[in-house]
Amino acid sequence: MSEIKNIIFDLGGVILNLDIPKTIAEFNKLSAKPFESIYTQLQQSTIFDLFDKGQMSETDFFNELKKSLNDTVTKTEMISAWNAMLLDFPIHRFNMLIHLKSRYRLFLLSNTNEIHIKQLEEDLFKQHGHENLELFFEKVYYSCRIGMRKPDSEIFEYVLQQNHLKAHETIFFDDSPQHIQGALKTGIKAHIVPKEKDIEALLMELKLL
Numbered sequence: 098m099s100e101i102k103n104i105i106f107d108l109g110g111v112i113l114n115l116d117i118p119k120t121i122a123e124f125n126k127l128s129a130k131p132f133e134s135i136y137t138q139l140q141q142s143t144i145f146d147l148f149d150k151g152q153m154s155e156t157d158f159f160n161e162l163k164k165s166l167n168d169t170v171t172k173t174e175m176i177s178a179w180n181a182m183l184l185d186f187p188i189h190r191f192n193m194l195i196h197l198k199s200r201y202r203l204f205l206l207s208n209t210n211e212i213h214i215k216q217l218e219e220d221l222f223k224q225h226g227h228e229n230l231e232l233f234f235e236k237v238y239y240s241c242r243i244g245m246r247k248p249d250s251e252i253f254e255y256v257l258q259q260n261h262l263k264a265h266e267t268i269f270f271d272d273s274p275q276h277i278q279g280a281l282k283t284g285i286k287a288h289i290v291p292k293e294k295d296i297e298a299l300l301m302e303l304k305l306l
Contacts, residue, residue, distance in 0.1 A: 100265065100266055101201065101266060101267070101268050101286070101305060102201060102202060102262075102263075102266040102267070103201060103202045103203075103204065103260075103262050103266055103267040103268070104197065104201045104202070104203050104204070104267075104268055104269075104270070104305070105203075105204045105205075105206050105256060105267060105268070105269040105270070105280075105285070106203070106204070106205055106206070106234075106269075106270050106296070107205075107206060107207060107247075107269075107270060107271035107272060107273070107276065107290075108205055108207035108209065108217075108230075109182070109183070109207065109209070109272070110271075110272030110273075110290065110292075111270055111271065111272055111290050111296050112186070112190050112194075112205070112230075112296070113183065113184065113185075113186055113217060114184035114185050114186070114187065115182055115183065115184060115272075116181075116182050116184055117182050119181045119182050120132075120136075120178060120179060120180075120181045120182035121133055121136065122181075123177070123178035123181045124136075124166070124175075124178045124179075126178075127166050127167065127170045127174055127175070127178060128165060128166050128167070129165070129166060129167050130165060132165075135165055144158060144161045144162070146246065148210050148241070149208045149209065149210055149240045149241055149246045150240055150241060150244050150245065150246050151210075151211075151240070151241035151242060151243075151244055152244065155211065155212065158210075159172050159175050159176075162175055163175070176212060179212060179213075180212065180213065180216045183213060183216055183217055183220065185220070185224060186220070186221055186224055186225060188225065189297065190295075190296065190297065191225065191233060193296070193297050193300070193306065194233040194234070195233065196306070197300075197305075197306065198233065198234075201305075202235050202260070202262070203233065203234045203235055204234055204235060204236050204237075204238065204256060204260065205230060205233075205234045205236075205237045205238060206238045206247065206252070206253075206256060206269070207237075207238070207239055207240065208240045208246045208247050208276075209239050209240060209241060210240075210241045211241055214239060214241070235260070236256075236259070236260065238252075238255075238256060240252070243255065247271070247273070247275075247276040247279055247280075248273075248275045248276045248277075248278060248279025248280075249279060250279060250282050250283050252279075253269070253279060253280050253282075253283040253285055254283055257283070257285075264283055264284030264285045265284060265286070267285045267286065268285065268286040268287065268288065268303075268305070269285050269286070269287040269288075270287070270288055270290050270296060270299070271287070271289065271290065272289065272290045272291075272292070273289075274289055277289050288303070
């Protein structure tokens with residue numbers, strides 16, 4: 098892929114290890130109905146989309162969530178369950194990014210929210226001494242801070258336009274198939290990162306690393 102000059106990475110499940118079923122399991126301990134009925138990796142109810150876009154406050158988000166749980170659940174319990182999916186940042190992926198940065202323009206594009214950002218940055222500092230992910234990317238895009246989310250085409254177009262990138266020179270990696278489809282619609286090359294394969298191995302297969 099000698100024509101590739103730009104790489105856009107998803108965060109969770111690609112750079113950050115992620116376990117969405119863990120969050121679902123934790124909420125099921127608190128819930129009056131299966132949490133899967135309102136939240137999965139492939140589909141989620143409107144409140145999660147609004148929260149990801151920064152269009153719903155933390156208070157309103159948890160008030161709406163509580164309606165699906167029970168009257169006695171606390172905000173602390175809900176935050177803990179919501180953050181349960183966030184695991185670790187393997188050091189070899191940061192080494193990979195540093196190596197790639199010398200050859201490509203790197204960007205991060207993540208559907209996320211301020212609660213997760215706060216937790217992942219705390220974890221990042223504890224694990225590796227970095228306050229945020231800005232060191233590893235030319236630009237970091239969090240959906241809640243730009244008012245758009247994947248798989249909508251507008252968010253991919255936004256990243257291209259903001260950084261004067263050509264779609265055919267850009268490749269995107271994500272662990273959610275619907276996000277891959279969103280990128281492909283804009284002309285960006287895109288690859289799914291299978292759960293059983295590390296992003297580093299995939300990049301080597303594609304001769305990008």
